[in-house]
Amino acid sequence: xxxxxxxxxxxxxxxxxxxxxxxxxxxxxxxxxxxxxxxxxxxxxxxxxxxxxxxxxxxxxxxxxxxxxxxxxxxxxxxxxxxxxxxxxxxxxxxxxxxxxxxxxxxxxxxxxxxxxxxxxxxxxxxxxxxxxxxxxxxxxxxxxxxxxxxxxxxxxxxxxxx
Numbered sequence: 001x002x003x004x005x006x007x008x009x010x011x012x013x014x015x016x017x018x019x020x021x022x023x024x025x026x027x028x029x030x031x032x033x034x035x036x037x038x039x040x041x042x043x044x045x046x047x048x049x050x051x052x053x054x055x056x057x058x059x060x061x062x063x064x065x066x067x068x069x070x071x072x073x074x075x076x077x078x079x080x081x082x083x084x085x086x087x088x089x090x091x092x093x094x095x096x097x098x099x100x101x102x103x104x105x106x107x108x109x110x111x112x113x114x115x116x117x118x119x120x121x122x123x124x125x126x127x128x129x130x131x132x133x134x135x136x137x138x139x140x141x142x143x144x145x146x147x148x149x150x151x152x153x154x155x156x157x158x159x160x161x162x163x
Contacts, residue, residue, distance in 0.1 A: 004028040004115070005082040007073055010035055010050050011043040012149045013057055014131055016123035020088045021064060023117060030063050032080055037070040044132055044156060057146040073101075074109035084113040090124045 004024050010017060010033070017033075024031045035050045045053065047068055054066040069076040077085060085105070087098050095116075102114035119126075126144055135141050135153045142150050 001029045002027075003030045003032060003080070003082045004084055004086050005032045005034050005073075005077065005080060006086040007034040007036055007069070007076070009038065009041065009043060009128065010054060011041075011045055011128050012131060012145060012153060013050070013054050014123070014126045014128060014145050014149075015143075016088065016090070016119045016126035018057060018146065019120050019123050020086065020117050021058060022061060024086045025061050025063050028063070028083075030065065031061075031086070032082060033058065033064060033066050034076060034080070035066065035068045036073075037068055045152070049152070053149055053152055056148045072105075072108060074105045074112045077105070077109055077112045084115050086115050086117055089116050089118055090126070 004027075006021060006024060008017070021031060021033060033054050035047055035054070037047050043050070051066045051068060058064040058066070067080065069079070073085065085102075087102070089095055089098060098114075098116065105112040105114065118124075131141050131144055131153075134144075135157060141153065145153075
């Protein structure tokens with residue numbers, strides 16, 4: 001079985017992430033969308049909320065499963081018995097960082113192969129950080145994220161305003 005892992009924070013999951021997930025699901029038996037738990041970051045959504053959103057927006061893709069991991073990606077590759085890691089490259093600026101990470105992960109775990117996927121051109125500028133920033137300023141994000149994410153962000157923003 002060819003199992004791929006697509007790791008990230010997915011805070012929130014965007015249409016660009018979904019593009020990579022859909023395309024990866026066509027070349028693998030199973031795709032694990034792996035939400036990294038990072039205590040150093042202050043995410044908008046909890047890990048459980050991100051998992052729920054990923055499950056909701058990938059419900060129509062039968063070979064996709066949302067999981068979480070802590071610690072090193074190189075260790076998660078072994079723990080989840082994946083064949084390779086998928087990483088999205090939006091721009092040349094992403095390549096240097098991702099290339100360095102891929103080499104380090106392979107050094108830590110020789111079985112950790114990394115496959116790079118370019119997003120479709122219409123998603124090449126998207127990032128979760130930009131989505132959070134647009135939403136926090138009251139801008140429309142409906143063209144950039146699935147409807148489930150729009151609703152979840154609206155809910156978060158309304159709770160923040162009322163708290």
